[in-house]
Amino acid sequence: MPLLVQSPPLTAQQVVDRIQKNAGVPWQPQSLDTFKAGDPSTSVTGIATTGMATIDVLTRASKAKTNLVIALEPTFFGRLDAEATTDPVYTAKQEFIRKNGLVVWRFTDHWRARKPDPFATGLAAVLGWTKYQVADDVFRYDVPPITLTALAADLAKRFKARAGIRVIGDPQTRVRRVALLPGLSTLAAAMKSMPECDLLLAGETREWESVEYVHDTVASGQKKGMIMLGRVMSEDPGMNACAGWLKTLVPEVPVQWMPAGDAYWRPA
Amino acid sequence: MTANDVVDRIKKNLGVPWNDKTVRDTFKAGSPETEVKGIATTFMATLDMIQRAHAAGLNMVVTHEPTFWNDQDKVQDLANDNTYKFKTDFCARNNIVVWRFHDHIHARRPDLIWVGLARALGWTDRASGPNQRSFTLPPTTLGTLAAAVKKQMGSRALRVVGDPNAKVSTVAVGMGYGMPRVSPDIDVVMGGENPETGGPFDDTEYVLDAAVFGKNKGQIILGHAISEEPGMEDCANWMRSFITEVPIQFVRAGEPYWSL
Numbered sequence: 001m002p003l004l005v006q007s008p009p010l011t012a013q014q015v016v017d018r019i020q021k022n023a024g025v026p027w028q029p030q031s032l033d034t035f036k037a038g039d040p041s042t043s044v045t046g047i048a049t050t051g052m053a054t055i056d057v058l059t060r061a062s063k064a065k066t067n068l069v070i071a072l073e074p075t076f077f078g079r080l081d082a083e084a085t086t087d088p089v090y091t092a093k094q095e096f097i098r099k100n101g102l103v104v105w106r107f108t109d110h111w112r113a114r115k116p117d118p119f120a121t122g123l124a125a126v127l128g129w130t131k132y133q134v135a136d137d138v139f140r141y142d143v144p145p146i147t148l149t150a151l152a153a154d155l156a157k158r159f160k161a162r163a164g165i166r167v168i169g170d171p172q173t174r175v176r177r178v179a180l181l182p183g184l185s186t187l188a189a190a191m192k193s194m195p196e197c198d199l200l201l202a203g204e205t206r207e208w209e210s211v212e213y214v215h216d217t218v219a220s221g222q223k224k225g226m227i228m229l230g231r232v233m234s235e236d237p238g239m240n241a242c243a244g245w246l247k248t249l250v251p252e253v254p255v256q257w258m259p260a261g262d263a264y265w266r267p268a
Numbered sequence: 269m270t271a272n273d274v275v276d277r278i279k280k281n282l283g284v285p286w287n288d289k290t291v292r293d294t295f296k297a298g299s300p301e302t303e304v305k306g307i308a309t310t311f312m313a314t315l316d317m318i319q320r321a322h323a324a325g326l327n328m329v330v331t332h333e334p335t336f337w338n339d340q341d342k343v344q345d346l347a348n349d350n351t352y353k354f355k356t357d358f359c360a361r362n363n364i365v366v367w368r369f370h371d372h373i374h375a376r377r378p379d380l381i382w383v384g385l386a387r388a389l390g391w392t393d394r395a396s397g398p399n400q401r402s403f404t405l406p407p408t409t410l411g412t413l414a415a416a417v418k419k420q421m422g423s424r425a426l427r428v429v430g431d432p433n434a435k436v437s438t439v440a441v442g443m444g445y446g447m448p449r450v451s452p453d454i455d456v457v458m459g460g461e462n463p464e465t466g467g468p469f470d471d472t473e474y475v476l477d478a479a480v481f482g483k484n485k486g487q488i489i490l491g492h493a494i495s496e497e498p499g500m501e502d503c504a505n506w507m508r509s510f511i512t513e514v515p516i517q518f519v520r521a522g523e524p525y526w527s528l
Contacts, residue, residue: 052465052473055480073465077474088452089478089485149528156528166425166525184463187337191349206445207461207492207524212314213337213351215524219315220354228525231464263464263472264427264489266527267415 009043010252012068012103016040022249023110031109036075037094038103044068046253049243051236052260053104055093060258062100069104069258070246072111072239073232081106111242119182122241123201123234127158134177140197145176148199148225155227159259163266164233168214169225175199182234187213190226200226203234232260269513271328271365272300274307281510284375293372296335297356298365304328307511308519309504311497313366315355317521322362326517329366330507332373332381332500333492341368373503380506384499385443390420402440402454410434410456410486417458423494425525429472430456430486431479444496447489450474456486460495493523 012035020027036053046066050057053071061069074081076090085091097104111118120138124130134140146154149171156165179193181202190200190210194217205211205228214226240257247255279286287293296313306326310317313331321329334341336352346352359366373380382401386392396402405413411432418426434455440448442459449469450457457471464472471487478485501518508516 054473055477059480074470074473077470077477078468079466089474089481089483092481093477152528163425163427163527166527168524168526171526188345191346195350204464208312208333208339209337211524212312212334216315216337216355217351219319220351222350263429263476265432266426266428267411267418267432 010250011040012038012042012044012105013040015044015047015068015250016105018249019107019246023114025110025113028109032079033107033109034105036071036081036104036106037097038101040103042067042101042103044103044253047243047246047250047255048258049107049239049246049255050258050260051232051239054260055096057258057260058096058100058102058104062102064256066254066256067100067102069102070107070239070242071104072106072108072235075104075106107242111238118241118245119235119238120180122238123180123182126237126240127155129178139180139193141178141180142176143178145174147171148173148175148227151175151199152227155229159229159233159262161229161233161262163264164230164262166228167225168211169199169218170223173198173223173225175225181205182229182238184231185210190214194224198224201234202226202228204228204231230262230264233262236260269304269511270300271295271298271302271304271367274304274328274330274511275300275367277510278369278372278507282372282376284372284377287371290371291340292370293368294341296331296341296366296368297359298363300365302327302363302365304365304514306515306517307504307507308517309369309500309507310519310521311493311500312521314521314524315351315358317519318355318358318364318366321519322358322364324517324519326515326519327362327364329364330369330500330503331366332368332370332496332503334368335366369503373499379499380502381443381496381499384497384502385441385495387502388421388498389417389441396438401442401448402438404438405436407435407437410436410484413439413456414486414488417488417490421490421494422523423490424523425491425527426494427489428486429475429489431484434479434484434486436484436486442495443499444492447471447487450478450485450487455484456488458488458490460490460492462489491523491525493521497521
């Protein structure tokens with residue numbers, strides 16, 4: 001009779017313990033990186049990383065027999081992942097997670113603290129730009145010159161975007177040096193990058209800050225621009241980088257990136 | 269008539285006390301003693317907007333939002349920036365004065381920015397109740413509503429969340445950097461701009477998930493400019509009622525984005 005060698009089950013808590021030990025940054029006791037739903041003692045069948053654990057992502061994870069979801073952003077509609085509410089959408093999401101035996105753990109504060117910045121390297125990798133990196137700066141890339149309109153179309157295709165991409169600048173402006181500003185970025189970040197770059201590839205910026213600054217820069221005659229991908233869409237590739245890292249750390253189960261996609265559409 | 273005279277006239281006609289501690293509603297460029305040839309009201313004193321105001325012979329800009337890319341128009345860190353130099357040089361060379369009118373136009377009753385948004389939407393007399401910023405519309409779908417709003421507001425880059433076929437009727441509306449919170453009584457929330465996630469309450473994720481569960485919810489994000497620009501046209505009309513010495517025009521800053 002053949003001897004069945006079965007490895008002991010790996011729990012969600014054990015995966016998190018392994019992440020904490022290997023994060024490469026000191027683990028802060030007060031952080032947003034905690035379990036948001038499900039039982040930490042659940043045996044993990046697979047791991048999905050994502051920008052946001054929407055019901056759509058959780059459904060895809062469940063269908064792929066992947067029961068640990070590692071999410072960058074909140075799951076329950078706000079920074080603090082609200083507890084105990086009678087809201088029908090909140091309770092339906094909780095019920096969906098329970099019924100499907102899912103576990104959701106948030107990984108934001110510590111993943112963001114890693115060097116080099118995984119959101120910059122992750123975005124560059126998804127775009128195929130890693131080879132264009134300028135020296136040792138993971139935020140800058142010299143891409144083959146391309147017009148703003150062609151680049152915006154290419155980004156829309158790669159991200160399967162609908163209405164989430166917005167552009168400032170002349171559509172025919174050719175850009176070469178690109179600064180990556182994934183996530184929410186400040187005026188200071190835009191002002192630091194703009195003089196040496198043709199394009200800011202940003203996530204979310206304020207309309208009275210970087211948006212007006214780039215608009216004025218273009219109006220002053222400089223051939224530049226900014227493409228805004230949206231906060232989640234610009235940072236989701238950082239969770240692809242996270243999946244790559246987890247594959248080496250948790251070889252026992254499959255790990256895959258499940259991007260949340262573009263939340264937005266626009267009527268004709 | 270000097271720029272200072274214009275501001276004094278606004279203060280006298282505002283109908284609410286002036287807050288002398290305001291950091292927003294102050295002069296941002298040019299001297300208050302400048303003689304005013306004409307006034308341009310606008311959502312935002314962008315370089316492009318200032319250039320068009322100048323071409324129209326208007327040398328005082330009354331702007332709702334900042335001139336130098338931050339809420340308090342702090343400029344000490346900007347001195348070496350080429351865009352800053354270009355913008356300030358243009359203003360100085362052409363004798364342009366920029367003054368911001370934000371906190372007090374919102375404090376006025378009624379708030380002219382709100383009046384303008386409701387007017388632009390075509391919903392002036394349709395509020396759910398007195399002083400309410402929600403509307404009960406004839407039942408429609410989110411897709412039909414969003415298409416009507418996009419056309420009505422002349423937006424290119426507006427964004428919508430939710431199922432286009434969702435049946436909706438109640439709409440809560442915010443302005444600028446303001447997005448109402450979706451609730452059991454409200455089907456659709458609409459505003460200017462908002463943090464996409466990680467705020468006290470994330471409408472976008474809520475509406476995405478609500479749609480999967482078949483709840484009739486939607487979010488329409490107009491853009492900050494699109495939501496607040498109409499009110500500065502109302503501001504120009506209002507100012508003409510007490511300033512007759514110089515021409516007053518509404519000069520659009522326009523939607524800053526384009527989209528595929």
